[in-house]
Amino acid sequence: MPGTPSTVDALVQLSFTVQLTLTRIAAENDLSVTQLRLLGILRDRTPSMAAIAEHLDLDRSSVSGLIDRAERRGLVERVRSETDARVILVRATPEGLAVAESVGTDVGTRLERMLASARPTDLAAIVRLADALPQFPV
Amino acid sequence: MPGTPSTVDALVQLSFTVQLTLTRIAAENDLSVTQLRLLGILRDRTPSMAAIAEHLDLDRSSVSGLIDRAERRGLVERVRSETDARVILVRATPEGLAVAESVGTDVGTRLERMLASARPTDLAAIVRLADALPQFPV
DNA sequence: TATTGTTATACTCTATAACTATA
DNA sequence: TATAGTTATAGAGTATAACAATA
Secondary structure, rough: OOHHHHHHHHHHHHHHHHHHHHHHHHHOOOOOOHHHHHHHHHHOOOOOOHHHHHHHOHHHHHHHHHHHHHHOOOOEEEEEEEOOOOOOEEEEEEEHHHHHHHHHHHHHHHHHHHOOOOOOOHHHHHHHHHHHOOOOOO | OOOHHHHHHHHHHHHHHHHHHHHHHHHHHOOOHHHHHHHHHOOOOOOOOHHHHHHHHOHHHHHHHHHHHHHHHHOOOEEEOOOOOOOOOEEEEEHHHHHHHHHHHHHHHHHHHHHHOOOOHHHHHHHHHHHHHOOOOO
């Protein structure tokens, strides 16, 4: 009984539990989940506005506002591309990086604690599933 | 290697994939994810405003607005409780129920399709995990 | 012409604080 | 006093449409 209702229900429930954890950690740091995701991206990249939009599956106009607010808070900065004058690159500030590190550690700690009682073989299944599934749904 | 980074990463990624699916299905039906969840709750219940707030982990004032908008669109209706004059119960209209059914089927279909290539034993693990984990995180 | 990013606008979602009505 | 719900307000997030600058 592979793709049964109970499987789908479990997946949705699991997803909301994770999202609620992320929402709370974000709120504790005065951030939204979207800002959290943004900082996660900027930990190891300096992407263009367009690349961020694609990554977050948002319209470019939404990203403009997102970066405006993050910039106003000193978390990121806009940098002109030197090879294409149309392009704006977004880079985390030192403070932004510090917040990203701290929040990332927090997420790890909280979710690991949540998983503490689970069977190791079930956790291995999660990793296999995430690898097998398309990151962007059809 | 139970609660390792890779496990946490997989869980977060899985969660965002599911959320993206839900967001898209909601958008196709001109709904938000929150309205989707609301309709899901009202499929088999007629809860009070306070009960909805608890279920969705929202402030009561947020639920007031949520129900305002759903009511304006003819999806739900407010009903006075007959046992406590302070309480307002929320009931899905026939149209709201129809939308809830349709969307519910859609979610099932899309997620099952997404899971089609997964191993049955991994899906069983998902169900066990969802059962074992606290629905409301610590 | 096509692409990148912004702005104007409008809406949903959310919380805090102050309020009314009922228990 | 305590609880249920609403309103006013403020801000974040999001999309669509129209725009300017650059390729």
